[in-house]
Amino acid sequence: KTLILIYPLFMNLFLICLSFIFLSAVRPIGADHGGWDTGHATFYGAMDGGETMGGACGYGNLFEQGYGLETAALSTALFNSGLSCGACFQILCFNDKQWCAPGYITITATNFCPPNYAKPNDNGGWCNPPLKHFDLSMPMFVRITKDYHAGIVPVLFRRVPCHKKGGIRFQMQGNQWTPFVIILNVGGAGDVREVWVKGGGGWSAMTRNWGQVWQTSEKLVGQTVSFSVTTSDGRTVQSLxxxxxxxxxxxxxxxxQF
Known part of the structure; x- marks a missing residue:
C-alpha cells in the first residue's frame, strides 16, 4: 500500500522536474525579465508584408519607422485597448512536432487583431477574448514554423525589453489648434503610458488619442518643444x-532613449 501511494507522488514530481528542464532549455537568450505564457499564432498578408503597414497603433509605414516586418497584431486580451502598442515579445512555436521550427522571434506590437464573434474561439475566432493570440507578418510566422501551411500554431511567449536603434522619435501631426504627436521607436518597456509636452509655457500632460498617437490643446506652432515619456515600467526619459x-x-x- 505504501508503494502504491508513493508511486503517483513520485510521478508528479518527475513531471514537474521535466517541465522545468524543458522551459529552461527553451529560455531565449537575452530574455531578462517577465515569464513565459502560452498562446497561439497565425499570420496575415504575404511575404512582402504590405498588408501589415499602418495598423491600430498609428505607426504608419513600418519600414520607414524602423519596425520592418518584425511585428504582430495582438488579440483583445493582449492589445489592452492600445496600451500594449510598442511592447516587445519573444515568441517560439511550442508543442507541435509537425509544424514547429526551432528558434524564436522578437516582435513589436504594432496592430490589433479584432475579434470575430461569428466564429468559435477554437475555429476561426482566434482573436476573441480571452484568447492570447499573435497575428504575425508572414515572414515572422515562417521563421517559427516549417511551413506557412501550418495556419495556426501553439506558442510560448514572454515580454522582453525593446532594443531600438537611435532615440525616441516624435512625429508632429494634426493642426495648429490640436497638435498630435506619434511616439515611435521607444526602447526599454516600449509601451508608452504617459507623455508630457512643453512648448512656450510649462509642462502639460498629453492625452492618448489612440494607439501611440497623443494630443494636446497647447499651442506648439512656432515653439521649441520638449517631451517627457514614461513607459509601463515607470521609467521616464526627457527629450529637451x-x-x-x-x-x-x-x-x-x-x-x-531609454
Missing part, C-alpha cells in the same frame, strides 16, 4: 528642446 521652433507638420524629430 528636441523640436526646433520652425518645425512643420509631418516632420519627425529624434530625442533621447
Amino acid at each position: 528642446n528636441v523640436v526646433p521652433p520652425n518645425w512643420q507638420f509631418g516632420q519627425t524629430f529624434e530625442g533621447s
Whole structure:
C-alpha cells in the first residue's frame, strides 16, 4: 500500500522536474525579465508584408519607422485597448512536432487583431477574448514554423525589453489648434503610458488619442518643444528642446532613449 501511494507522488514530481528542464532549455537568450505564457499564432498578408503597414497603433509605414516586418497584431486580451502598442515579445512555436521550427522571434506590437464573434474561439475566432493570440507578418510566422501551411500554431511567449536603434522619435501631426504627436521607436518597456509636452509655457500632460498617437490643446506652432515619456515600467526619459521652433507638420524629430 505504501508503494502504491508513493508511486503517483513520485510521478508528479518527475513531471514537474521535466517541465522545468524543458522551459529552461527553451529560455531565449537575452530574455531578462517577465515569464513565459502560452498562446497561439497565425499570420496575415504575404511575404512582402504590405498588408501589415499602418495598423491600430498609428505607426504608419513600418519600414520607414524602423519596425520592418518584425511585428504582430495582438488579440483583445493582449492589445489592452492600445496600451500594449510598442511592447516587445519573444515568441517560439511550442508543442507541435509537425509544424514547429526551432528558434524564436522578437516582435513589436504594432496592430490589433479584432475579434470575430461569428466564429468559435477554437475555429476561426482566434482573436476573441480571452484568447492570447499573435497575428504575425508572414515572414515572422515562417521563421517559427516549417511551413506557412501550418495556419495556426501553439506558442510560448514572454515580454522582453525593446532594443531600438537611435532615440525616441516624435512625429508632429494634426493642426495648429490640436497638435498630435506619434511616439515611435521607444526602447526599454516600449509601451508608452504617459507623455508630457512643453512648448512656450510649462509642462502639460498629453492625452492618448489612440494607439501611440497623443494630443494636446497647447499651442506648439512656432515653439521649441520638449517631451517627457514614461513607459509601463515607470521609467521616464526627457527629450529637451528636441523640436526646433520652425518645425512643420509631418516632420519627425529624434530625442533621447531609454
